[in-house]
Amino acid sequence: MKIRRLDTTDPDELKQWYAACVASTRVEQPTFVPKPFEEQVRQVLEPELGAERYDLVAVEDGAVLGAVMLYLPMEDNRELVWLVVDVAPAHRRRGVGRALVAAAEADISAERRELVVPARLPADRVEDHPYRRFGEAMGYAVATVSTDRVLRWPVDGSLLDRLAVSPDGYRIESFVDGVPQEYRASLGVLKGLIDVDSPTGDIEWEASPVSPEHYAEELRRHVEAGRRLVESVALDGAGEVVAYSEIVVPSVPERHLTQEGTLVRSDHRGHRLGLAVKVANLQALLDLGVTNPSIRTGNDDANRHMIAINEQLGFVPDVAELIFAKRR
Template sequence: MDIRALDDTALADDVVMRDFYDVNRRAQLHGRLHAPFWEFGEFLGAFRSTDSGERQELFAAYDGDRMVGNAVLWSFLLDNTDKAWFHLSVDVPERRRGIGRALAQRLEQTAKDDDRSLILADAILPFDDRECHAHQRFAAACGYELSNYEVVRHLPLPVPDEQIQEWIDEAAPRHAGFTVQTFVGAVPDDLVESLCVLLGQLAVDAPTGAVDFDEEAVTPQRYAEMVATTAAMGRARYETVALTPDRQVVAQSTLAMSLEQSTKVYQWGTFVHREHRGHKLGLATKAVNLRAVQTMRGDLTLVITQNAETNNYMVSINERMGFRPIEVAAEFVKRL
């Protein structure tokens, strides 16, 4: 078994990346065949896009010419430079051969050589088997500690428009003076700076378990790269924001949906500025954004979101809107 770093030539090779995607898909859907999973084109768009705030490194484990496992390592470049994050997959028939452990050790050494002192990973676990699942045991065997649980929740669509209006009406009296607007793609240039400030606060204010994060450096360049990545994935990005009278973004909710086959919608974030909480801006932006995507496409079937179990405010909004818990995203950490 040979572990190879995949260079830019490999990244540009559709055959190599198809193998990478297929191994990842089989591994991630094992035991959860009906779970949402991105299409190959969405995967390519994401992995071939640029983020000036992170370095992406791909690794693949081969048995001869056959890819049997793979991993992605993301290293933060503008903030939290003591940390790196990875995602690891081993093809189902190839498990219990030491491939996962070998990949993890390669990633740890790569991070250590880059002067990273913390390495993080995640795994999806069944909601009612989080403590004893094989992924949990594998992480512990490799020396990782549980850092955080995020609960993955689904909202079946369509939601009746009368129900959405009820949520909007419920929130409206609490945010008089604020304006709620929706944009498809990038927000107008005059909103980018305050939106970037808001997005950067998420890493600090949202619950992150046993690991503390510094505020994220979301620059206008990185924001433009985020928008470009969404387009490269063949997805539409819906951004609903709450604005103060002087047009400062103080709350946001982002939904992304495929422009082609998939009928799934991904909730990429909802966040309210720490100085403007208590005005039901989270509920307002989520409800208005949901109405926008349903108006655009009448065939949508599901919204997928996840939040830390301890994020009581956002969990209460999701429960209010009818999201139901499906599985758990476990986050693990190891000190190098």
């Protein structure tokens, strides 16, 4: 078995890599619908702005056994690196995962002192699942636990009517495929606080604001991939974005909708703005007429306030996500 970088110029290897990662995910999420192959490859070739991303693969006799994705922030949080490990079911319990993690750790520069590894598993197996034993055997500790929740789509419009709020002194607006230019600076500042202001256990984050230029580039990539971006914002009297919620509509209708960030600026909390922007965003989705089967969101288990809002909206627990971390 050899560990090396994924050959992004080899179509056959890319297909094997994609198949191994999908099969790995479906071990604990059997109904998982992946991104289309072409879209997944595009994300490897064109990673997010302000970050580097590459994959190492375990190869034996021309077959891809598994892979580890390395995601490295390049502008903020430069001490961090995310590792996502996948091993095809047929090749597990052979040391492939251990070899991939060891190779990734050896490939990372010394400035990357915090290594973070996520793992999704059944909510009732948090304490004894093999993924936990694997992480701990590799020297990683559980930094925090979050839970993915799912809302069947479409949601009942009458529920949204009952939950809709209009906080005094604020204006709620919704947009599809991009907010107006005049909102992008303050929205970008708020988006950069999502990991700082939300519970993340033992992992420390720096603010990572999204500039208007980065926002425009992210939007371009969504559109080119056939995705839609639905965003709702709360504006204060000065026209600043002080709360937001966003949902990504995937390029294929079989995939779940993804609830991305929802955040209220700390000095504007206590006015039910979180509920206001989430309800407005779901209403905007209804108006858009999307037919995807569900919306998926995730919250750190310590984020009781946002969990309560999601439960009001009908989200139910699906799978747990352990976030492992190792400091070196």
